[in-house]
Every structure is written in C-alpha cells, then in structure tokens.
Amino acid sequence: MxxxxxxxxxxxxxxxxxxxxxxxGVDRRIGxxxxxxxxxxxxxxxxxxxxxxxxxxxxxxxxxxxxxxxxxxxxxxxxxxxxxxxxxxxxxxxxxxxxxxxxxxxxxxxxxxxxxxxxxxxxxxxxxxxxxxxxxxxxxxxxxxxxxxxxxxxxxxxxETDELLVQYTSGSTGRPRGVRHCLRAVRAILRGVGSMLELTADDVVLSTAKLSFGYGFGNSLLHPYAAGASSVLLDGQADAYSVAAALDEFRPTVLFSVPRLYAGLLNLAEQGKAIETGSLRLAVATGEHLPAELATRIAVAFNVPLINGFGATEALHTVVAAVVGRGRATGPGSIGFPVPGVTATIRDDAGRPVGDEIPGRLHLTTESAALGYLNRPEDTARVFADGGVYTGDIAFRAAGGDICHVGRADDMLLLGGYKIAPAEIERVVRGVAEVADCAVVGSTDPTGLEQATVYVVAREPAHPDEARKAVKSALRAALAPYKRPSRVEIIDQLPVTANGKLARFRLRRQPGGPVGSPEGRT
The missing domain is CATH 3.40.50.980 (Rossmann fold)
Structure with a gap:
C-alpha cells in the first residue's frame, strides 16, 4: 500500500x-x-x-x-x-x-x-x-x-474501487455480461470465505474449476497465493478420471470441485478404483446445488471436513457456506450461512425483507459485490440495488438461520459450476431444419445433481431419430462442451400455460431416460 x-x-x-x-504453482507443461x-x-x-x-x-x-x-x-x-x-x-x-x-x-x-x-x-x-x-x-x-x-x-x-478484473458471465438472454471487480472485493473474499479455508503456506490446492470462472479464479490464484501456498493447475477437461489421477500425482491438501465431479469420484471408488485422498485436510464443493445425501457420502468417503458453498460471479466468490455435519445444523436444501462480512436477506419484488420460511429473492450486502456490469446500465441498476446485489436466486431463510435454495429466478442453469442460459442453447436448436420447436430446462439426475435437457418437437414427427441426430450435431458445432445439454428428448408438443406461455415447470416433470442413455446423451 x-x-x-x-x-x-x-x-x-x-x-x-x-x-x-x-x-x-505446478502444471504438467513446465513443472x-x-x-x-x-x-x-x-x-x-x-x-x-x-x-x-x-x-x-x-x-x-x-x-x-x-x-x-x-x-x-x-x-x-x-x-x-x-x-x-x-x-x-x-x-x-x-x-x-x-x-x-x-x-x-x-x-x-x-x-x-x-x-x-x-x-x-x-x-x-x-x-x-x-x-x-x-x-x-x-x-x-x-x-x-x-x-x-x-x-x-x-x-x-x-x-480500492478501481476496476481491477472483469469476469464474463451469461445473462438470462445468453449474451455474456462483464462483471467489474475491484481490489476491495479481493480483500473481502480473503477475509470472508478465506477465514473458513484457513490456508497456510504448507497447503497444496487443487481446483477443477477453471481460472476463467469466478470460483476457479479464487481457488487457483487469489486464495492460495495470498496464503503463500501452492496451486496445482490442470489443463484439459476435468472429469473423474483426470481428477483421480491428479489426486494421486500431486497429493493436494485442499480440493475445490463441483458436486457432480465428487459424485464421479465416488462412483469410480464404488467400481473398485483406488482414489487417493489421504493427503487431503479439506474438501470444498461449490458451483451447483449439493444434495444432502451426496454431501454425507463425500464427507464419509473422504474423511475430511466438507465445505458446501454458494457463490455468485457478481460477488466474486463464495458468500454463503457451511461445513457439512459440523457447526450449526442445516436443513434440507440448505446452502449454509453467510460467510464473515456478508449479510444475506430474502426480499420480495419490491425489495422489502420477508420473514423466515418465505421464499423470495436472495440479496447480499458485502464488500465483495462487484462495481456493476460493463456497458449494461439497466442490468446494473436492476441487479446491484438496495445496497447490495441480487444473485438471481430464489431462496428462503430457515428457522435455524441458514439459507435454503429454491431455484433460479431467471431459469438460468448451473451445471458443474457454469451458469448457462437456456436461451443460448435454444437459439442453436431452433436453427436446425428438422426442429419445429424446443425448450431447455434443468432437472436432476439420479444423484440429485442438476442437468440440462433439451425437449424437441420434430418438424417431421415420423422421423424423430433424424431430428435428434441433427440437434446433437448442431450442439457440438455451436456450443462449448460445458454448455451442451446432457439429454435430447423428442416430444409431441411443448406444454403451455393458459395464456400461451411455455410451462417449463411441466417439462421438469416430464419422464425421461436415465442420464447417459445412448439415445439421450450428447
């Protein structure tokens, strides 16, 4: 200073x-x-x-x-x-x-x-x-x-409030928005969730989330470097096999990942593959909803404290968290308690706080709140309001004081730590000649993790396989791998409400094949 x-x-x-x-730091390219x-x-x-x-x-x-x-x-x-x-x-x-x-x-x-x-x-x-x-x-x-x-x-x-970093995140329309961060925000997350991590110079940190996303940027750079620790940097797509190999090779003490990758590691272990977790002292799961049953399985299998965290790019990193099985009790659907320096309230559409157990918009007051969006004055005024930031999530405060997540207010999908707009996927699918209409919704797989499914109405109902094949090809050509839906389902027509609007909630209740089935996997 x-x-x-x-x-x-x-x-x-x-x-x-x-x-x-x-x-x-260490990576496989230069050691x-x-x-x-x-x-x-x-x-x-x-x-x-x-x-x-x-x-x-x-x-x-x-x-x-x-x-x-x-x-x-x-x-x-x-x-x-x-x-x-x-x-x-x-x-x-x-x-x-x-x-x-x-x-x-x-x-x-x-x-x-x-x-x-x-x-x-x-x-x-x-x-x-x-x-x-x-x-x-x-x-x-x-x-x-x-x-x-x-x-x-x-x-x-x-x-302290000069623009220091811009991170792009998808908006509800699919058009990326640049989130403007400052030095004050960096200091805030190091004091906030950083106090829960308690990193020291002896720690070796491994993150499966990428530097290009807020969670990964904090995991691989801000938190370890502030502590004088070591950061393991993985290139390529992170999957259960590559993470298992990295655990064995680099012996990290802290693992940051997303729930679906933890589930993948547990599945490998159940299939008989040895997963080296003996070096770990802490595991952190953020980026998507962590089902309670999966959280318990992770904590037991890894035999280390597990932090279940919730964050938003607009607040730079994790802002609500809890250590699974320790400290104050949390109920089903809970994402924990505000980390030090963060005040979380649930508000109605007029910005007024609501009582316990009443769903509303999640609002955060924290010094890690961004300066706003780049070149998006209307979005900035809407999101960065009432003395803090609205995350775009619907939640409620339980009687015990913890925050319980209900869903996204804007139908954004949260897959493996990445925020993805259904509209972005739908634009690609609607451009396919064999498609008459489509809709993308989030649902849960057998482990309770969120997945994306694209429901397609074929232009030629007698030839559904042709439509499915064409959609898969278009998705591969037009979207990054993490944006592609897990399943493509052909249906006769999309459900609508009485006033003719798409009823996404009905699609979420649609029966579908198992995740990873040959006919549904992209």
Missing part, C-alpha cells in the same frame, strides 16, 4: 512477502515454479507490456487453459496496471470476439493450441482492422522481448 496515494497492487498482496524458495521464479516472470511480462506500448489501465484478454503461463499473464497485467479478462479456449472465436469488442480490450494474450489459433487470430485481426479503420486504438496480440531495465519497474497502483 502506498500511503501517499492510497493505492496498492494486488500482486503485492498475492506474490510479494512470501518465501522465494517455496513452490507457488514446478517458486515464488521467486514467478516474481521474475511477472516483472518481465510487465516489462514486455510496457515495451510493446500496451496502455496501463486498459482491459486485456488472456485466452488460456489453466497453467502457469495464465497466472503469469494475469499478475503481469496487474503489475503493469491493466485489467485482465480470462477466457477459456473452448469458447468459439466468435464468442471471444464478442467479448473483446464488448470490453474494448486493447491487448490479447493467446495461449491456445495450434488448431485453435488460426480461427482466433483471424477473428482478432478483423477487430484490429475495424478499430484502426475507425481511427481507434487497435488490438495488440504479440509482445516482443523485454528491453534492459524494463523488468525492474515498480507495480502500478489501484485504488
């Missing part, structure tokens, strides 16, 4: 002051990296940004899977005074292009596979040409070497 200017840099909080010889190594890489990266003419204060996109290079880019951008936006390479070039345009990013770090690079570079080159033709600042995608002396410059200063 610079007392003369009232500014600070998050790198000072996350990187400086830790023993240089201790490991800060282990110490805090001294990272400090050198970050200041060098910042020097390259300066030498290339990247403007301090601008927004910058980093397209990368989880790896040491992604962490270096984020910290280097912060050191230089930029605002990073981390995006995952599974996004289509057009989706990344939309975010680059929407955020007016002036630099893009591309850490992608060669087969992805060509299409992405073409998209970004088009954006660069558009801007230059309009007499605006272009889009830089390459950095040169660092000149002598450029890597020893001091870090830039951020005020």
């Amino acid at each position: 610079n007392p003369a200017t009232g500014t600070a840099n998050p790198v000072e909080l996350l990187l400086l002051g830790h023993a240089g010889g201790r490991r800060c 282990e990296v110490t805090y001294a190594d990272m400090r050198g890489a970050v200041t060098e990266y910042a020097g390259r940004l300066r030498a290339a003419g990247v403007r301090p204060g601008c927004r910058a996109v980093a397209v990368s899977d989880d790896c040491i290079a992604a962490i270096t880019a984020v910290l280097g951008l912060w050191w230089h005074g930029c605002v990073p936006i981390v995006l995952h390479p599974t996004l289509r070039p057009a989706d990344i292009g939309f975010i680059v345009r929407d955020s007016e990013a002036e630099f893009a770090e591309l850490n992608v596979a060669p087969e992805q690079a060509a299409g992405l570079r073409a998209e970004l080159s088009e954006i660069d040409a558009e801007r230059r033709a309009a007499g605006r600042v272009g889009l830089l995608t390459e950095l040169g070497p660092v000149p002598a002396g450029q890597s020893t410059l001091p870090p830039a200063g951020f005020r």
